[in-house]
Amino acid sequence: MKKLVLIDGNNVVYRAFFALPLLSNTQGMYTNAIYGFTMMLLKVIDEEKPTHLLVAFDAGKTTFRHQTYASYKGGRQKTPPELSQQFPFVYDLLDKMGIKRYELDNYEADDIVGTLSKQAAGQGYEVRIVTGDKDYLQLVGNHIHVSLIKKGITDTVDYDHAGVMKRYGIGPEAVIDLKGLMGDASDNIPGVPGVGEKTAIKLLSQFGSVEGVYKRIDEVSGKKLKENLINNQEQAKMSKSIATIDREAPVTVTPDACTYAHKVTPEMIDLFKEFGFQSLIERLAPDEAQSSFDFSEAIQVEPIDRFTRDQLGSPSALIVEMLEENYHYGTIIGFAVSNTQGTWFIKTDQALKDDTFRAWLSDDSRKKVLLDSKQAEVALKWRNIDLRGIDFDVSLAAYLIDPAEAGQGFTRLARKHGMNYIEPDDLVYGKGAKQKIPEDDRLARHLGNKAAALLKLKPLLIEELKKNKQDKLLFDLEMPLARVLAKMEFTGVRTSAQTLEDMGKELDQTLAVIEKDIYQMAGLKFNINSPKQLGEILFEKLGLPAIKKTKTGYSTAADVLEKLRGRHEIIDRILDFRQLVKLKSTYVEGLLKVINPDTGKIHTRYNQALTQTGRLSSTDPNLQNIPIRLEEGRKIRKAFLPAEKGWQMFSADYSQIELRVLAHIADDDHLKQAFIDGLDIHTKTAMDVFGVDRESVTPLMRRHAKAVNFGIIYGISDYGLSQNIGITRKQAGKFIEKYLESYPGVQRYMKEIVESARRNGYVTTLLNRRRYLPDIRSRNFNRRSFAERTAMNTPIQGSAADIIKQAMINMDQRLEALHLQSRMLLQVHDELIFEVPEEELETMKQVVPEIMEHAIELTVPLKVECACGPTWYDAK
Known part of the structure; x- marks a missing residue:
């Protein structure tokens, strides 16, 4: 059928x-x-x-x-x-x-x-x-x-x-008559004043239709109702006409x-990838995530038991292939080297025992081309090998040339540059149950060809970088940063399992109190984690309005509970309960699982070639996302402490760096002067937007000004701002309008950067990092609008990322130059975390702000706030 x-x-x-x-x-x-x-x-x-x-x-x-x-x-x-x-x-x-x-x-x-x-x-x-x-x-x-x-x-x-019939007591044919009588506020259909749904249904049950009502108008009971019907006869008929499909x-x-063919198309999956709908990809195309590759050109790959020094020429492409993604704990399944002398594969055990090969890896004069230098460097550090002579990083180069292709894989990169790759079915290794190390001959050909392709890619990528004036960005910023990050990752941060376990117990006690409060408010015990039971309590027993229903009953999702805030005290306690449960499972229990048993530390991985703005991200675990809004979340930082006795944790945080970058890039005199004078920028904005003096700025005004300040950076709309701070769209629109009047340079910047993006097809940061915006010239208004907002934000956020990256490189060099024992451990967006011996604290209090505040010179001062203490929590 x-x-x-x-x-x-x-x-x-x-x-x-x-x-x-x-x-x-x-x-x-x-x-x-x-x-x-x-x-x-x-x-x-x-x-x-x-x-x-x-x-x-x-x-x-x-x-x-x-x-x-x-x-x-x-x-x-x-x-x-x-x-x-x-x-x-x-x-x-x-x-x-x-x-x-x-x-x-x-x-x-x-x-x-x-x-x-x-x-x-x-x-x-x-x-x-x-x-x-x-x-x-x-x-x-x-x-x-x-x-x-x-x-x-x-x-x-x-x-x-x-x-x-069951729902309305009338048939489908009378629905238009229902609208004719009662109207429809959502469509601005007037109907008859004073006639609601119940009255309209009653009239239609008696008279059949709008026309039937007016034919027998004398039979309508109720003086006021009859009067309204008579006075609005034309309006009722017009309303019915408009409601008729x-x-x-x-x-x-x-x-x-x-016709619909029920096909899952590659184009559809590509779009899901763009949207970030990973769960839908896994559901509809579970094999999509699995990919491997091989180079189809006739490269002669020689398995080798022992290298000679002549075979390890310079430059050489080096492949350090790993089975797992996490290179701190991953298995190296083979090495490959390719240069003008030939291409070789060497088994892991042989490579790590070969004195000539190990010496070559650590020889700074022997230049090496790598796919991911940080991955290789950290993996080899765990095996007591200091990888040196890194001459080129293909992944970082490709990322700078087009950050939109980050994470697309080596296959796509090689094909983009004219190298014909295939994806053989018999070479599969990856995550979970699908892990499989290929036979040596198959692996040798695969890795050898990969190394040969790396060598060919280097001059092609350098040519593109020079054309884009991005060669300095690679060689002076990103590649030196990769070495700094490798050192930080390998060093790790000491993490107290005991502290985390104690926190887990504290959270259990707090949760028990909250649980008791919830039971008392509900009047009985029930399973708070059961949406079905919770829904029955909230919407049947307590009579709260049911905002959303699912197949299994009432929805108790976070967005539903947020809308119910203030209607009953139980809602706040349930939200607290959920936050603390997540805190315990994700952070307390989650962090306990990733403490290295040999070092007593957590060794995160920084993603250097992922975001389109140039910001670093952190995985396994994500140490940039430890919650700080809840005090219980902030306390998680107590578990992070120095590796040495008598040392301190030391934090240095850029103050409002993105707004300072905006002042510099937009060249807005008022905004620049506020920073030069050392004013609190949110208070100053509140004064300008609300037209009051400093003493009259209330905490609420300052909060609203702060939301506008940071919202402007992201091209926020009146709707977005209204949602953020709980005001009407009209009020939000006036806030934005007043802000742009107060800071005309910002308004000028927004216009000019969009025009520049339209001319060039991309925007750049202060250090010439690019982000391409293919939709900036789109005829479609909505696609174009999104690209315009991105054009406004990227130079600001990307330049802030460039600044802290430069600061990290300079800081690492200064620590070495001064022969300090202090170690840089973590980068969390605009903050750097160190572990510092007591005797070096005063030096670090001078050196760190000096380095960070002068990483890149702006027309406004950069400001860094430092703090120290026995744990990361105390260094605030």
Whole structure:
């Protein structure tokens, strides 16, 4: 049997946007509406298994209904830009899934769905309509059902004729009469004043239709009701007319043209990757993450038991191949070397025992080309080999040339530069159960060809770097930084398991108190971690409004509970309970698992070639994300302490570095002067925005000013700001407008950087780091708007990243020059953490701010705040 599913695209995308928090991908693009829509779409496809599928969209703001009633939908707020920019990506998604989409000038999605459902039902199709709009219930009929989305996205109620009768007491054909009498505030349909849903249903049960009411108006009971009906007769008939879906619209697509093949296309998976929908990729294409490669050119690779010095020429490409991703603990499965003398493979055991090879690895005069120099350096440090002579890092070079391709893999990089790679099925090693080390001959050819390709890539990448004027960025910043990071990672940070265990016990005690409070407020004991039981307590026993429902009952998700704050004291305690449970499992128990039993330290890994802005990130574990808003979260830092007795933890933190960079780049006199005079920038902004003197600035004003200051950096909209600080969009718009009036240089910068991006196709940081913006010239307004916001932010955030990277290199050099024992341990965004002997504290208090504040000279002073103490927690 043929089944056609028709989806009201605008309605579902809107619902998804407002049902989910503002999610974004790694590039900062908002994705919550796309994600919610995709989840609904996949659920419908899975459950309905349609042979035909179409998503209908509104073509524009005006339709034929506006000719009858100019104020139709007139009360609706302007669509937030965070939502508008997601629509083009929804369209892309549908196209790449092979799903038909359609819009029609002067008509709404309702009319497209109404027309197609009528045609399809007449042609023997089973039709399912998916929407959150009750107006569609008028379409229910033979072979036509409506799935009405309730609260949230994926929770629906199915309606046939009996279902509509049960819900309203009237048939589907009378839904338009219902709207005619009661109106619809969401569409600004007036109806009859004083007539609500109950009254309208009562009238229709008695008289059948709007026309029936007026034919027998004398039979209507209630003087006021009769008077309202008589005085608003034309308005009632007009309202009914507007609410009526046109089922004869001039739709050019036919039901038969809406075939759906249920295919997972490569283009669709690529788009999911761009959006960051990893869970959907794993669900729909579980094999997509597995990839391996081989070089198909005829490179003669010689397995070798012992190198001679002549074979280890300079420069040579060096491959240190690992089985696992975490190179601190990973297994080296083989080495390869390629140079003008030839290409060789050497087994791990042989390589690590070969004195000539080990000496070559540590020889600074023998230049080496590596794919990932930090990975190789750290892996060899764990095996007591000091890798030196690193001449070129292919991954870092490729990352600087195009950061958008970060993490795309060596295969893609080689192919991009004209090298033909294949992905053989019999060379598989990776994560988990799929781990497999290939046979020696297969591995030898693979690694040898990889080394040969590295050698060929070096001159090609250097040529591109020089063309982009980025060679200094690689050789003077990123490659020296890789050595600093390798040293930090290998050094690690001492972590007290006992402290973490004690914290776990404290959290258990606190959780027990909170648990008791919750039971007392609820009036009985229940499983707080059970959404079903919690939902019954909140929404049935305590009578709180049910904001969202799921298949299994009431939703108790974080966004739902946040909306219920202030309605009952139990909500705050439940949110506290959840935060502490996560704190214990993710950080206390999570950190305990990654303490190296041999060193008593945690050895994180810094991702140097990942983010498009140039910022470092941290994994296994992520030490940049330890929560600090909750005091219990801040206490986690007590577990990090110096490795030596009598030493101190020492922290140095840039103060408002991004705002200082903005002042420099925008060359705004007012903003620069505020920093030169040492003013508190948030207080100064509050004074300017609210038009008050310093003494009149309240803490709330300063908080709002702070949100505007940091929001401006990210191109925040009035909607985004209103959500952040809990004010109306109108107020937020005025804040932003006033800010730009107060700092005209910032406004000028925003305009000029967008124009520059449009001319060049990219923006740069102070040290010439690039970020390409392919959508900056897009004809699509929403794609272009997102690229414009990115153009404004990247030079600021990227330059701040460049500054702290330069500071780390300079600091490492100064520690060596002064022969200090102090060690740099961690970088957490704008903060550096050291462990320092007591006798070097005064020196470090002078040296660290001096180095960091002069890493890169700006037209405003950089300011660094230092602190020290026995633990990282105390160094604040």
